[in-house]
Amino acid sequence: MSMDIVFVSLFELAYTVATLALASAGLALIFGLMRVINLAHGEFIVLGGYTTIVALQLGCNIWLAMLIVAPIVVGLFGFLVERLVIRWLYGRTVDTMLATWGLSLAISGALSMIFGTTTSGVPNPIGSFSIGQYQVGGYSLFIIAVSTLLLVLLYLVLRFTRVGMIVRGAMQSADVAAALGHSPHRIYMVTFVVGSMVSGLAGGVLSPLVGLTPSAGGQFIAKAFITVITGGASVVAGTVSASVLLGTVAKVFELLSSPVVGEMALLISAVILLRVLPQGITSRWFKGAS
């Protein structure tokens, strides 16, 4: 029986880490490859959630809605944002942060105009199963699977494909990539769209678990933001290491005290980490990993 508790705790820990990684992957991709911090990232996730809701209301299959429709719609939205706003601000990190922050206010305002400020929900498609005497959510297992698959896929694409190599090259030196015939601006555009799609996927997949409100972006952006910054420049290695570290801290303090204390511990440990390692975890231990 005590073994059951250990398994359940580990399962919950894995779930916390997976949600953290899922919520930050899109932001990590955009920050790691383009040095652009998208403060509207939380709203991109929420947009993915609302897309899922609308698709469900129109009679779409739930898996199709969260895994296909949400990423495509948010990806298209990301394309518009990149063309209209981001591309004028490359190389001006602080201005990008300000513009995307304005964007996040506008999106959450627009969402509350369309959907009202009430909480909307998506039905949970998977029931629970039991570990020994304990019931755990089957959907949590699905989240862990999606998160793992996504990160593995990102790693494989970035590390072993030609496209991944070009993207990593453009990140290291845009000039050299341009001299070799690859337009950095096109690479940035595609990266931003892919990052948006990942955020949309996160929003779709997480929507059955969180009550969606137009202002829910704030709770995602904080966690995602610090996970990415704490992780540092390496996309996959940074996201994984920071998610594991911060997720564990949050979970341990949550078990010891309350969820609020857990979240506060997460934020405080991120601030301390940044003070000690201003370039992120991967600047020291996983240098050169993708």
Place this chain on the structure above:
Amino acid sequence: MTDSHGQLSPTQMRLQRRSKGTLHVDRIPVSWWWGFAASLLALALAPLGISEYNLTLLVTYAILALSLAFAWGVAGILCFGQAAFYGLGAYSYAVVAINMGDSTLAVVVAVLVAGCAALALGAMMFYGRIGDVYLGVITLVATLLLFKYANSTAGEAYAIGTARLGGFNGIPGFPVLNVPGWPEMPITGLSLYFVGVAALLLCWLMFRSLAVRPFGRLLAGIRENELRAELSGHDVRLAKTLAFGLGGAVAGLAGVLYACWAEIVTPEVFSLGVSAEIIIWVLVGGLGTLWGPMFGAMLLGALKGFLGSQQWIDNGVVMGLLMVAVVLFLPSGLLPSVLRGFHHLRTGRQRRAMVEVKHEA
């Protein structure tokens, strides 16, 4: 350069005009005093046309904008969480006012708490040599921490003295501002507005006179080139920490005024939306100036009040799109750009007139 203006190119003229400000190192230009007097007059006469209830809030916003205009525009420190110090000021005021029953000490404590929090956070960041982007992250996270904490303080256990923090519902019913030493003489309505105006003008005067003193010159130097300032033998870390602390203290003062105006303090004062609004005010008003953000805050505050009173468009949409538009199209701010436009029109007409005179002669 020659004295006869006729032989100078427009660039030289602009250079000379620009250098005029820096030649009088230790004196505020006379034109500024005229602007100060005009603002004083306008603020004093404003209650004749607009209700003092709305005006007090606008003045609070102006003080808050001024605090970031100093930290960001003068010292070059972009704080994404100025709301943290604003909220700390408001909360500290409420807590001390409930415990003491008198507002005098509460105001002092509130400003000190906000200022010391800013000093501590600033010292941690600047002595750790944290870059711009990370500075934004840390200030943002600090604000979120306070927001989450303030929201979780419901129940008997969370009380300071006799003041219960009240969680999501906040602290209602604390004593409002009173004449120092006379708790039975509250300052409300029109008199609260004039207290706010006095505080605003004093803060403006303080920041403006700091800007022409050696400390202000050092901050400007750091803003323009931090490495050069440091190599010249200045303690950049100390100067930035002090500037950040001063900005935090003034934001705390704005928080006190807000608490006395609203007569309730809720965790909303720590919300990200408030931080974003302060940044929008400064951006629209014109980064690098002090008057711009003040009037930007008042204009946008009035706009927000108007937008809140109608149904067809959300306030966030307007403010957010405005922020995007200003970053993209008017990096120097809306108000300075408008002024420059007028200036160009006028000088353009003068120049055309001069050309015509030359042709006639």
